[in-house]
Amino acid sequence: MDFLRWLFEAQIPVGGSALVLREVLGNIFGLLSALGGMRRKVWAWPIGIIGNLLLLTVFLGNVFGAAAPATLWGQAARQIMFIAVAVYGWYRWKQGQESSTQGRAIVPGWASNRVRIALIAAMVAGTAALTPLFDSLGSYPPVWADAWTFMGSLLATYGMAKGWTEFWLIWVAVDIVGVPLLFSAGYYASAVMYLFYGFFTLTGFFVWWRAEKRERPSGDAGPVAAALSAGALK
Template sequence: MDILRWLIDAFNAHIDFGNGQTLVVREVVGNIFGLASALGGMRRKVWAWPVGIIGNALLLTVFLGSILDPASTLPHLLGQAGRQVMFIAVSIYGWVRWRQTKGQTGEAVEPRWASWPTRIGLAVVMVAGTAALTPLFRELGSYDPVWADAWTFVGSLLATYGMARGWTEFWLIWVAVDIVGVPLLFSAGYYASGLMYLFYGFFTLVGFFVWWRRSRQTASTIQV
C-alpha cells in the first residue's frame, strides 16, 4: 500500500509557485520526452517514435486536467488531450515505417519535398479540419478559444504524418501549430508545455533547415 500511495503521490506531484500557480511535474517530464523525440526525429532515428509515445502518454494525463486529478485547477484541453492519443496512433505508424526503411547508417528516412497536390491537400485538411472540429470541441467543453485547440490538433496530426512520410514540409506545419498553440497553453495555465512549445518553435526551424539541406544533397546525388 505504501508503494501504491507513493506512486499516486508521484503521479499527482505539483510544484507550487504561490498565488494559486502550480506546475504538474509529469507535464515537465512528458515535455522532456517530447523534446528528446524531436531531436531524434531531426536526426532521423527510429528511437524517436517510442520515446515520443512515452511523452504523449504522460501529457495525455496532464491535459485531461481535473478529469484525472480532482485537485487540479487547470482546465481540460480536449484538443490537446485528443492529439496525444492521435500522436500515439500515428507514432506507431511512423515507428513501423521507419523501421522498414532504416538504412545501415541508422537514419530511417530520406527527407524529400512533398508534391504540390500534396501540399494543397495538407492546407485544405488543415483549414477544413479546424472548422469541423471547433464546434465539436466546444460542445465537449474545451477551453477557449476553441478554434485554437482544434487548429493545434489538426496541425499536429498532419505534421506527425508528414514526419512519418519523410516530407520536409512537416517542420513548417509544426511552426504553424506553435504560433497558435503557445499562446493557448499559456492562457490555460499550462506553463511547462507553453515554454517547451515556445522552444519547439525555434527548434523546428533548425530541423527544417537540416532536412532541407539533406533533401538537396539527396536530389544532387540522384541527378549525378
C-alpha cells in the same frame, strides 16, 4: 502503486504557484523525441509515445483527479492521435532502416504540390469541423485554436512519418497558435516548451533541407528514400 500515486500528485513549486510534474516530464520526453526526429533516429517514436501518455493525463484536467488549470479536449485528443501515428512512423522508419544499405531510417524529401494543397485544405477543413465538436465538449476558448493545434499536430506527425521536409513548417504554424492558447489556459510548462519548439522546428527544417540535397539520389523526387519505396506503407 505508491510510485503512480506520487507521479499523479507531484508538483513543482514555482513562485506562488506550481507546475504539474507530469506536464514537465511529458514535455521533456517530447523534446527528446523532437531531437531524435531531427537526427532521424527510430528511437524518437517510442520516446515520444511516453511523453504523449504523460501529457494525455494532464490535459484531461480533473478526469484523473489532478489539479490541472483547464481541460483541453483538443490537446488531450491529439496525444491519442500522436500515439496512433507514432506507431505508424515507428514501423515505417524501422522498415526503412532495415532496408537501407546505409542504415538510414528516412531520407527527407519534398511533398508534391498536390500534397501541399491537400495538407492546407485538410488543415482548414479539419479545424472548421472540429471546432463545434470541441466546443460541445467544453474545451477552453478560443476553441478554434484547440482544433487548429490538433489538426496541425496530426498533419505534422504524419508528414514526419512520410519523410516530408515541410512537416517542420506545419509545426511552426501549430506553435504560433498553440503557445498563446496554453499560456491563457494556465499550462505554463507546455507553453514555454512550445515556444522553444517554435525555434527548434525552424532549425529542424533547415537540417532536413540540407540532408535532402546531400542524400537524395540524383533524379529522385519522391518523398522518401529509394530504399523505402518498395516496402513502405501506402
